[in-house]
Amino acid sequence: MTDRPNDHSLEKYRRMQRIRTFESEAEAIHAAGEIPGALHTYSGQEGSGVGCCMALRTDDYMVGTHRSHGHPIAKGAALRPLMAELLGKATGVCKGKGGSMHLSDFSVGSLGETSIVGSGVPVAAGAALGSKLQGVDRVTLCFFGDGATNEGAFHEGMNLAAIWKLPVVFVCENNGYAVSTPASVTVPVKDVAERAKAYGMPAVIVDGQDVDAVEAVVADAVLRARTGGGPTLVETKTYRYGEHAVNMGRILLDRGSELDEWRQRDPITLYRAKLIAQGVEAATLDAIEQEVVTEVADALEFARQSPYPDVTEAFDDVFVDRLPIPDYINS
């Protein structure tokens, strides 16, 4: 995309750093018991999420997964409501109802980070159908993992997008595993991209650790979608550094030196080196990192200061109108 560093490049750097820093803080406070429930980190995959989202317009839509921290930050979400959500606070982006598996900021185009594997694919096709019917040129981008491509929902959503030529970009973030299961055990083709052939859909494979490469490939797909050319499947080859989820201690992937090799190709480190090679001052990048640290600290402080939701709020948002509160609930 960008051969010379500019604000756009620096913003990519900033967003990758934000994800990394936000999550390392989240991991720390999860370990300390401040975050309940599961926590699936995105660390290692930042190049994929940020490359994709920076190829989108602000008003484009995005559908994501249980590994939900990276996508909204990549799309530009504010950190305070995200961190407050992790802590289950009333000021959370989902009012404390979604938590770590569902950090979805609709104000930046999110249509849900859904934790049922594969379930976002038909929804993304539908959002794109909506845009098509409305005659607007918004594009929908849909993230999912390698494991999700074994779900029937993936197949049906891809097919709908193909036959209706919908303005959607499907992004398989292939990190090589679904929980403990290597993709090679459950996906009988070398590349997930092969699967697009079943729908006559163009597909492209890209190095997910190279944020610029991801952005370039996705920008092409977005352009095709926006101009009536229909859907594309993009496969980003990437890796997650963490276990499937931070509180699942018992899963011991036997991944040998794999982790080290991937860390050699860390998307943030690579991009930093590239920017410096292109003439950006290290100090500029250091300043960004520092700003991000401050931002995350501020978000955490905000989250900590925020109140928990009142018990009666459990009866809100099931429907437009609040449900009656049973007697046994005392607020």
Next chain:
Amino acid sequence: MTDRPNDHSLEKYRRMQRIRTFESEAEAIHAAGEIPGALHTYSGQEGSGVGCCMALRTDDYMVGTHRSHGHPIAKGAALRPLMAELLGKATGVCKGKGGSMHLSDFSVGSLGETSIVGSGVPVAAGAALGSKLQGVDRVTLCFFGDGATNEGAFHEGMNLAAIWKLPVVFVCENNGYAVSTPASVTVPVKDVAERAKAYGMPAVIVDGQDVDAVEAVVADAVLRARTGGGPTLVETKTYRYGEHAVNMGRILLDRGSELDEWRQRDPITLYRAKLIAQGVEAATLDAIEQEVVTEVADALEFARQSPYPDVTEAFDDVFVDRLPIPDYINS
């Protein structure tokens, strides 16, 4: 398969005739009100069903669909219990519980003609898994339509068979339509066979009106399955002469001259001509036809003479043990 006519060839001719004659009788008595419910005819597709089943061993398994008359007859089922089933009689192959959409004769290897579109595909994979675990060399063959390939169940079943290298042959009987919807509207690839690429599975397309060609192709696939080579997708290009179902008067396919063109390539007519060209006496074939007519008449007579099931039988076969009968049921 067979270049010179032999008993096997004559049996193929007989089974195709059986299906055609059985169904034309069924249509007639359905119109007369003797058969309740829906009736989906297989007329026009006999080459596909018979070619497939004649490539199987008697102890091989078979899974089918709502268009359920052709498959069991092709696999060698006796006609009396099938006709009795259509009439809802106690002597029916499913004791009157399944009817026209579920003519399943387990004694010839059937594991269900299931009327939920696509639902047979995972079942077939599972039967093949069972054979594999048992260390027996039985193969499972699974029929489904073009429309079924849009179901998630198709995708998941195909994928399981591929990753586990299961002894199963998937047969898409592509008759060009799902109810009123042409395959071209819902399947974005020219041939369903393309879809095998998503699973790294071999696929082959064959003229479904040529029973020998179908048998040859399926025999190859069966051999591969039986010898540990894993699954194959076979696409038989075929056509149904009737409407989607005989009691759906309102569906008027705008199929122009298409029907006439396909009738020119009727699988039974073609095969008759081929056999005669190969030296079979017309009289031999006429005799088979006559025998089949007698057989169908006998089956109908048997069905008509058979009793309806007793009301209490509604409580049988939910589980191994009969359910308690509610008071209001008087037998």
Next chain:
Amino acid sequence: MAKATYLDAIRLAQQEEMMRDNRVFIMGEDIVCNVFGTTTGFVELFGTERVRDTPISENGFMGAGAGAAMVGMRPIIDTTLSSFLYPAMDQIISIIAKSRYIYGGQAQLPLVIRSCMFYGNSNAAQHSDRPYPMFMNMPGLKIIAPSTAYDMKGLLKAAIRENDPVMCFEDSTCWTSKDELPDAPDFIIPLGKGDIKREGSDVSIIGVAGAVQLALKAAKQLAAQGISAEVVDPRTLAPLDMPLILQSVRKTGRAIIVDPAHQVCSAASEISATIVEQAFDALRAPVLRVTTAQTHMPFSPLIEKSLYPTVDRIMAAAHKLVTGRPAVDA
């Protein structure tokens, strides 16, 4: 105003709302060809963008409906038969019922899921379902089950205007029933409001979906035998109009619930349990359920028909409650 059938009511409700609001569109399998007659002429009126044939991908197009709704459309998703809701269950439950909540109100899902309960006509176990109780167990779904053409028109129009997801269960045993249908463009029946279909004083018969018609027939015959039955039609199953049901039961002191679903965990069970919890003091006799036997539906016509609620079974239940004796022969 002219007499129109239940199927006409579906068609007219959709047509009027599609005319009124171009965010409304309809999709489903073979909807253009239109097997049951609920979209006759729609392609001509609205074009194939808004009247959309889908592949046989129930979970896929259910989810597509959800996505379209999230970006401001108002889809009607025709799932043909209720038995085809099972392949779509995950999208209905995990996405449609739960998205507004899990995202703290950020998502809005104004959509209608229509499906026909096609039972009693030898369609066998895989095609004869009446699965609304399963969906009643799941928060986040509104559910209507109209029993007359009039109610269908008013409730379906309301459902299409609703900003929450609504499932509409259409009872094929009501297809040919007719009513005068109001043609005022804003005629709607608000969700959650039941209807007294016949007044009475000895026993309340609460009918669900097509069973309302059976209850009315039974009430007529019971009247001739000196038993005055009130027939209550909740019309909406989620939320249930319990105040109306309780008011009726408090008046009569007796209740029978007639429900074509399988008995276990049925709407009938729910209504019974709620009556007992909230009006026990008023009950003069046990609450009885007349439901479909807890077995599958067989193909063979004679044995199938014996499994559903019948007028005779309702009458027998009423006699048991009111006179303590078996029903007299009508």
Next chain:
Amino acid sequence: MAKATYLDAIRLAQQEEMMRDNRVFIMGEDIVCNVFGTTTGFVELFGTERVRDTPISENGFMGAGAGAAMVGMRPIIDTTLSSFLYPAMDQIISIIAKSRYIYGGQAQLPLVIRSCMFYGNSNAAQHSDRPYPMFMNMPGLKIIAPSTAYDMKGLLKAAIRENDPVMCFEDSTCWTSKDELPDAPDFIIPLGKGDIKREGSDVSIIGVAGAVQLALKAAKQLAAQGISAEVVDPRTLAPLDMPLILQSVRKTGRAIIVDPAHQVCSAASEISATIVEQAFDALRAPVLRVTTAQTHMPFSPLIEKSLYPTVDRIMAAAHKLVTGRPAVDA
């Protein structure tokens, strides 16, 4: 005999039956890695053919289980969490529940569908389901919901030997509870037989799954307050041991059903409706339900916990029925 947990009981039941019968095999997502500890050591014991990792294809491997069962295998299908049953709903209902029937008894489906109800730990609405009532509505499925390690071992072993499909709902709130487990190879608890977990005379508290533990705690505290509660555990939800429940209610004249499912069309509703139908004469007070509020489960821990049945709510219900007054402070 040594003390073992509910999770151990699952593991041991499976292990013993897999040892005994080589037609039994197990499959599911990440079953080799074995997240919850119910298949620890299984690969070493049985190999990866019989302990089989599946793709994330719930409908696919559910159907594969059905097909394998039809040809004579006896699969255990581990669906991880009960919330992942929805994508597999079609195979469970259309194939597994219905095949024996629709083919007139020709098909046999000896299989077990296991899933864990993982609620109460901030897993939010998409991961906290307790959906057994939906499956109770469908004929053709047997359903167990053990509340103790002892019951789990006996019932799960019985389920694996059963020639009908059985769903096993595992309540994560019971995971760490311990019992002495019989190690006789043929120790089984037959399906359909409930258990009186505590005897009492003033009120019957019928507990479902994990709620049995709450009922027992409540009964203990009630005893200190002069109320004698009998705790009945149906253990199997389909078929329900209504004779046992009715016997208890006829004795006490009062009933409370505690059920962690959502209230509407719950097991509690079903049990209540059946009690009223069959033991109305014996009832001295309304039958009450203590269930989960009819809303989704939120992530935020404090508000989530307030929605499930609690010991306090059970005690309040018992006081209302027995003394007609609010519960005294324990």
